[in-house]
Structure formats: structure tokens, C-alpha cells
Amino acid sequence: MYNSPKLTVVGAGPGDPELITLKALNTLKSASVILYDALINRDLLEYAPQAEHIFVGKRKDKHRFSQDEINELIVKYALERGHVVRLKGGDPFIFGRGSEEINYARKNGLETAVVSGITSSIAVPANAGIPLTQRGTSESFWVITGTTSQKNLSNDVRLAAQSTATVVILMGMGKLKEIVEVFKGFGKQDVPVGIIQNGTTVNERSGFGTIESIEKVVSEKQLGAPAIIVIGEVVNEANALQKVFQDVKSISKQSNFINAGAA
Numbered sequence: 001m002y003n004s005p006k007l008t009v010v011g012a013g014p015g016d017p018e019l020i021t022l023k024a025l026n027t028l029k030s031a032s033v034i035l036y037d038a039l040i041n042r043d044l045l046e047y048a049p050q051a052e053h054i055f056v057g058k059r060k061d062k063h064r065f066s067q068d069e070i071n072e073l074i075v076k077y078a079l080e081r082g083h084v085v086r087l088k089g090g091d092p093f094i095f096g097r098g099s100e101e102i103n104y105a106r107k108n109g110l111e112t113a114v115v116s117g118i119t120s121s122i123a124v125p126a127n128a129g130i131p132l133t134q135r136g137t138s139e140s141f142w143v144i145t146g147t148t149s150q151k152n153l154s155n156d157v158r159l160a161a162q163s164t165a166t167v168v169i170l171m172g173m174g175k176l177k178e179i180v181e182v183f184k185g186f187g188k189q190d191v192p193v194g195i196i197q198n199g200t201t202v203n204e205r206s207g208f209g210t211i212e213s214i215e216k217v218v219s220e221k222q223l224g225a226p227a228i229i230v231i232g233e234v235v236n237e238a239n240a241l242q243k244v245f246q247d248v249k250s251i252s253k254q255s256n257f258i259n260a261g262a263a
Helices: 022-029 042-047 067-081 098-107 120-127 156-161 173-185 214-221 233-262
Strands: 006-011 033-036 052-055 083-088 111-115 141-145 166-170 192-197 205-210 227-231
Touching (some): 006 098, 083 098, 120 166, 120 192, 156 166, 192 233
Parallel strands (some): 006 111, 141 166
């Protein structure tokens, strides 16, 4: 006999399996069924051996299930099995359609809960050494979807291009040419740009340039989706902070070697 039908929408974090909250892991352990997305790290499923794991991911132009079908699966499995966890990349309320699933579940009589996740819009730039805000350089940041539900470039990109804020664009690789044209239109061709693909994972790759040069950088490095685009002067901090990260890792390795020798 199972508990009352319930949906918990869980943020899996940006890709590194260690960047998930303790609350999220505990929730996975209590699930009967996990409906998971394409961008989650599959290693996380090992924390829920008791649950059935069902892939419902969507990639560009390749949808295993429509959103309506996913909503129906949530209700179906909750009524049949009890606790359904909807495991979504990043944070489920940042372009994750988590609120739509919660609302549908509530309308169908399910108990609901949300476990926030570490959003890739902040964690991925940080992992690449890019601080989204910095005293004297950037007082704020925009997080924008590059592609709207109508498959168009978001109008907010034009608004953001007129500000001094750091601009973080998700799902924007297919619109990179349009993004570049918008920023050039406001005389921003020399503004630094960083693009990070598969951020925080072992497959992370990145490219850096300016609005003027970034398309060439992407072509040379063969960067593609899923990737995050960061535009702003703070991108120049990446090299300095990456050197710090490398120095810390080097010191840590030396310390481990010395300790091992002493042992």
C-alpha cells in the first residue's frame, strides 16, 4: 500500500552530481517513480534504486514526450504508485516548466512539493571563473532564455544589450548570430563573451572572445548546445580566477602527495 499520491519537483543542479542538495537526495530516496530529464546527471539515479526510472527528456527538436504527455504521466504514476519525483536539470523554476507541472498535479488532486536546485545560470559561469557581479564592474545580471516558446529570440535580449549588467543567456546557441547582431547594433562589439558547454561536468568545454569574434571562436572550437552564453566585462575575470583554481588544485595534490609519503 502506498502513501497519498504526490508529486515532488526536484532540481538536480547544473550537471556535476555533487552539486545537488541534501534535501533533493533524501527526496530521491523516497520516490516510487522518477521522471527525469535529458540534462540531469544519470549518476543521481543511483540514489534511488527502489524507484522506477523513466526518461522523459526533451532536446532541441527531439521530444520523447510532449509537455502535456509528461503532465499526464505524472498523474498516472502518482495515482498508481504514490510518490512521483520529477527530476529536472538546474532549478525547476528557472525555465524548467516546474510550475506548470505543479499546477497540473494540483488540479488533479495530487499533493505537491518543490525542492530547489542550483541553477546552471549561476553555477556554470562560477565554475568557469566568471563572477556575474563584481564591485566596480557589474552591479546586476540578467538571466534570459535565448529562444522563446514561439522559437524566436527573446525581446529581453535587446533590452539587456542596452544595460551595463552581465547578461546570461540560456538556450541561446541556436540564436547566437541574432544575439551578436543585437549587441553590435548598440555598439557593443568589443564586449567580452564566454560560452561554456556542458558546464560543471567532465565534458565541459568553453570559448572566450568578444561580440565581434565569438562566432568564429564557436566555429573553431566546435561548441554547441547545451551551453550558456555570458556577456559582459566580468568575463575578463575568467582567466585570473581559473589560474587561482589551478593553483589551489596543485597545492592540494602536493599536500596529498606529502601526506602519503609521511604515512
